[in-house]
Amino acid sequence: MAALFLRIARRMAALLATVIVGGILTAALVRSSPGFDTDERLMDLRLDRQSRADILAEHAADHDVVRFYARYVGNMFRGDWGVSSSLNAPIRGLIASRLPLTAELMVFGLAGAWVLALGLALAAVRYSWWSHMGSALSVLVLSIPSAALAVLIFATRGPVRAIIGLILFPRLFDYLRNLLADAYSHPHIVTARAKGVGPVRILIGHVFPVCAPQLLALAGVSASMAFGTAIPVETLCDLPGIGQLAWKAAVARDLPLLVSLTMLITLLTQACNAVSDWAAAGRAGARS
Amino acid sequence: MKSRRIAGTVLLAVLIAVPFSGALFPRFSYAVQHREFTDAAPSLRFPLGTDDLGRDRFARLLYASRVSLLLAAAASLAALVVAALLGGIAGYWGGWCDRCLTRAIDLMLSLPWLFLLLAARALLPLNASPVTSLIVTYSLLALLGWASPARVVRAGVRSFRDSEFVLQARSEGLGEFRILWRAVLPNLRPILLAQFWTSIPVFILTEANLGFLGLSAGEPFPTWGSLLRDLQSPLLVRPEGFAPVAAIAFSVCCFRLLSPKGRLQA
Numbered sequence: 001m002a003a004l005f006l007r008i009a010r011r012m013a014a015l016l017a018t019v020i021v022g023g024i025l026t027a028a029l030v031r032s033s034p035g036f037d038t039d040e041r042l043m044d045l046r047l048d049r050q051s052r053a054d055i056l057a058e059h060a061a062d063h064d065v066v067r068f069y070a071r072y073v074g075n076m077f078r079g080d081w082g083v084s085s086s087l088n089a090p091i092r093g094l095i096a097s098r099l100p101l102t103a104e105l106m107v108f109g110l111a112g113a114w115v116l117a118l119g120l121a122l123a124a125v126r127y128s129w130w131s132h133m134g135s136a137l138s139v140l141v142l143s144i145p146s147a148a149l150a151v152l153i154f155a156t157r158g159p160v161r162a163i164i165g166l167i168l169f170p171r172l173f174d175y176l177r178n179l180l181a182d183a184y185s186h187p188h189i190v191t192a193r194a195k196g197v198g199p200v201r202i203l204i205g206h207v208f209p210v211c212a213p214q215l216l217a218l219a220g221v222s223a224s225m226a227f228g229t230a231i232p233v234e235t236l237c238d239l240p241g242i243g244q245l246a247w248k249a250a251v252a253r254d255l256p257l258l259v260s261l262t263m264l265i266t267l268l269t270q271a272c273n274a275v276s277d278w279a280a281a282g283r284a285g286a287r288s
Numbered sequence: 289m290k291s292r293r294i295a296g297t298v299l300l301a302v303l304i305a306v307p308f309s310g311a312l313f314p315r316f317s318y319a320v321q322h323r324e325f326t327d328a329a330p331s332l333r334f335p336l337g338t339d340d341l342g343r344d345r346f347a348r349l350l351y352a353s354r355v356s357l358l359l360a361a362a363a364s365l366a367a368l369v370v371a372a373l374l375g376g377i378a379g380y381w382g383g384w385c386d387r388c389l390t391r392a393i394d395l396m397l398s399l400p401w402l403f404l405l406l407a408a409r410a411l412l413p414l415n416a417s418p419v420t421s422l423i424v425t426y427s428l429l430a431l432l433g434w435a436s437p438a439r440v441v442r443a444g445v446r447s448f449r450d451s452e453f454v455l456q457a458r459s460e461g462l463g464e465f466r467i468l469w470r471a472v473l474p475n476l477r478p479i480l481l482a483q484f485w486t487s488i489p490v491f492i493l494t495e496a497n498l499g500f501l502g503l504s505a506g507e508p509f510p511t512w513g514s515l516l517r518d519l520q521s522p523l524l525v526r527p528e529g530f531a532p533v534a535a536i537a538f539s540v541c542c543f544r545l546l547s548p549k550g551r552l553q554a
Contacts, residue, residue, distance in 0.1 A: 018395055143540040145493050147500035148533045151519045221398070228400030232497050236520065247501055250406040258407055269398045 011278070015270050022266040024069055058085065072259065081260050086252030091260045094245060102234070102241035106226040109164025113222070116165065117172035122203070125180045134177065138170035147232035160237050167229045172222060183210045220276030224269040296545025303539055307353035318343065318351040319508040329526075336528045339518065343508075349531055352510035356492060357539065359426040359511075364487040366430035368480055371437035372473070378438070379445030380468055390442070396435035402497060404432050409503045422505035425498060429491045437483035444479045448472050485547040489540040496536050512536050 041047070041055055072082060081091040124131035141149065146167045153163050183189065189206045197205075208215070227243070234243035242261070249257040322328075322342040330337045336345035378389035396404075408428050416424070448454060448471075457467045492512065498504045499513015500520070507514070515532040 018391075022395070022399075139541060139544060140537075143489075143537040143544070144533060145496035145500065145513075145516065145536060147497045148516060148519060148530075148536075224398050224400055228402045231400070231402050231406065232500060235501055246403055246406055250409060250503065261403075262407060265403055266395075266399060269400070270395075273394075273398050 008278075011274055015267070015274055018270055019263055019267045020073070022262055069259075072256070076260075082256040084249070084254050084257040086248065086254040086257070091257055094257070095242065095260065095264065098241050098245050101239060102227070102230055102243060105161060105164055105230055105233070105239070105241060106223070108161045109168055109226050109229065110222060112162055112165025113168035113172055113226075114219075116169045117176050120169075120173055121176035121180050124177045125184055131177065134173055138173045141166060141170045146229055147236055150233045150236050154237050160233075160239070163233050163237070164226055164229050167233075168222060168225055171225055172218065175218060179211050179214055180207065183207045186210060216276040216279045217273075218276075220273040223272040227265065227269070292545050296542055299538075300542040300546065303353075303542055304357060307350045307357070318348045318510050320344070320347075330528050336531050337526070345515075345528065345531065348510040348515060349535060352512050352515050352532065353535055353539075355422070355505075355510065356495065356512040359422070360429075360488050360491040360495065363426040363430040363433070363491050364484050366427070367433040367487055367491075368437055368484055370430070370434035371441050371483065372476070372480060374434065375438035375441030376445050376468060376472070376476075379442035380449055380464070380472065382446075382449075386442070389438070393435045393439050393442075396432070397439070401432065401494065405429070405494065405498060406501070406503065408432065409498065416506065418506035418509035422509055422511065425495060425504050426491075429494060433487060433491060433494075437480075437487060440479055440483055441476060444476050445472055448475055482547060485543055489543040489547070492536060492539060492543075496532075 042052060047055075075082060079092070081095070083089065084091050084094060087094060120130065120134040120137075124134045144152075149167055150163045152158075153166070154160060184207060186206075189202060189210070192202050192206055230241060230243035231246055232243075233239070234241040235247045238244075242264075245257070246261050246265075248254070249261060320343065322338060322344070324342070325334065325338050326342040327340050328334055328338040328342075334344050334346060336349060338344055339348075374389055378386040405428055408431075409425065453475075454467055454471055457471045462470070495504055495511060496513040496516055499511055500516045502517060504513040505511045512532050512535060518529050519533075
């Protein structure tokens with residue numbers, strides 16, 4: 001038990017260190033970029049010299065990366081995530097109001113993609129016709145930029161919530177098909193099939209346990225993929241989620257918002273990966 | 289498998305030949321604006337019509353194909369050099385160097401790539417020239433796209449590290465860098481080639497997504513991604529507006545025919 005707690009503590013420390021390093025790197029990169037002092041508002045020709053100087057002075061506090069980051073993290077622990085310079089609103093509120101929509105899109109997308117990919121992969125393992133059909137569909141979807149696919153579905157008044165699922169499906173299908181084909185060729189599964197054990201029992205009792213570590217790892221990676229897909233989908237379909245917020249922050253060079261989003265996304269993706277790793281390790285331990 | 293590769297090579301040759309042979313007949317430049325033909329429908333003179341500024345969509349598509357294909361290949365090559373260097377060091381020497389690099393690779397692979405690119409692309413000044421923004425976009429693809437090939441290279445180098453030919457080279461007194469350069473690297477060629485062909489379509493699709501979001505090359509320079517920006521108003525799009533999508537899909541299919549099967553794309 002103590003060893004388990006130690007492992008969890010180590011993993012949590014690594015997770016925290018990764019998030020902090022990710023945040024510092026983003027802050028340092030943004031600070032040293034040629035566009036750092038550029039502000040969209042400066043393009044407004046109506047501004048006089050004093051207004052321009054005031055806008056530039058707003059950036060002065062961010063010039064020292066370490067001080068900026070230390071102050072930022074300190075404030076974050078007190079619940080103050082700063083204010084978005086482009087949207088002029090508290091970052092915490094912006095993220096809190098947009099997170100549910102992104103979470104809903106991701107859950108729908110992931111569920112749809114997994115059901116479709118797993119279903120087709122299972123059919124493909126048993127019948128070559130389904131394998132060819134799945135491959136063709138997978139190649140077709142993979143060949144179209146996800147943003148263009150989102151527009152196609154949006155323009156044909158298709159279900160917007162299904163877009164992420166459709167984009168993710170081929171990325172899962174190829175891997176799942178290979179994984180399941182490999183699992184079904186294991187000698188004990190071939191023997192079980194020869195003895196007439198039902199397909200559902202084989203799948204649940206023999207195939208899934210064999211593939212569980214890889215499936216859990218894939219689940220962690222697919223959550224990260226789902227967020228990557230949410231950016232163009234939310235931006236193009238005008239859905240006010242975290243993906244659209246990330247795009248707006250990038251376009252407006254909003255340093256505080258970009259750093260917050262980087263830390264949040266690093267934390268979420270690393271947490272997903274850590275949970276899937278723990279589950280996979282636990283599963284492997286239980287089997288051995 | 290062989291027929292698949294032959295088909296891929298032939299289709300790729302066609303894909304490269306069409307836009308590059310277009311350079312021999314520069315009927316219209318990608319930037320010339322025919323103000324009397326704005327938003328024109330497809331005709332003999334303008335096979336794909338014109339955009340809202342009167343620019344020939346076909347000429348722009350041909351030019352964009354050249355730019356996107358060349359730069360995606362260049363970015364893939366650059367990413368591969370970084371991947372070979374880092375993956376080679378991590379795989380060959382192991383230890384803390386391997387642990388740090390593996391952690392960095394895992395971090396890079398776990399983060400959504402498009403978000404990283406968005407954040408990195410935002411570092412450019414607003415008044416960057418079109419050529420600068422184009423070069424920076426593809427350089428970023430190369431700089432951020434090394435992680436996936438690096439993991440494969442690392443695994444490859446690790447498998448060669450204790451092989452007989454490396455042991456023999458070591459027993460003959462060859463230095464570690466020389467062994468890496470003369471014995472390990474030539475054996476990595478199939479892995480590097482496979483990663484090269486796999487990375488190109490990934491970069492093409494990522495640039496397309498960035499262009500769609502308005503974060504690729506600046507106007508008037510056309511790339512496949514920047515041409516897709518016309519689709520941002522989906523309800524106003526005409527069928528010929530999807531020509532860049534078809535070009536991208538065709539090229540990605542060609543590259544997929546040449547690359548190994550079953551690779552997970554982030």
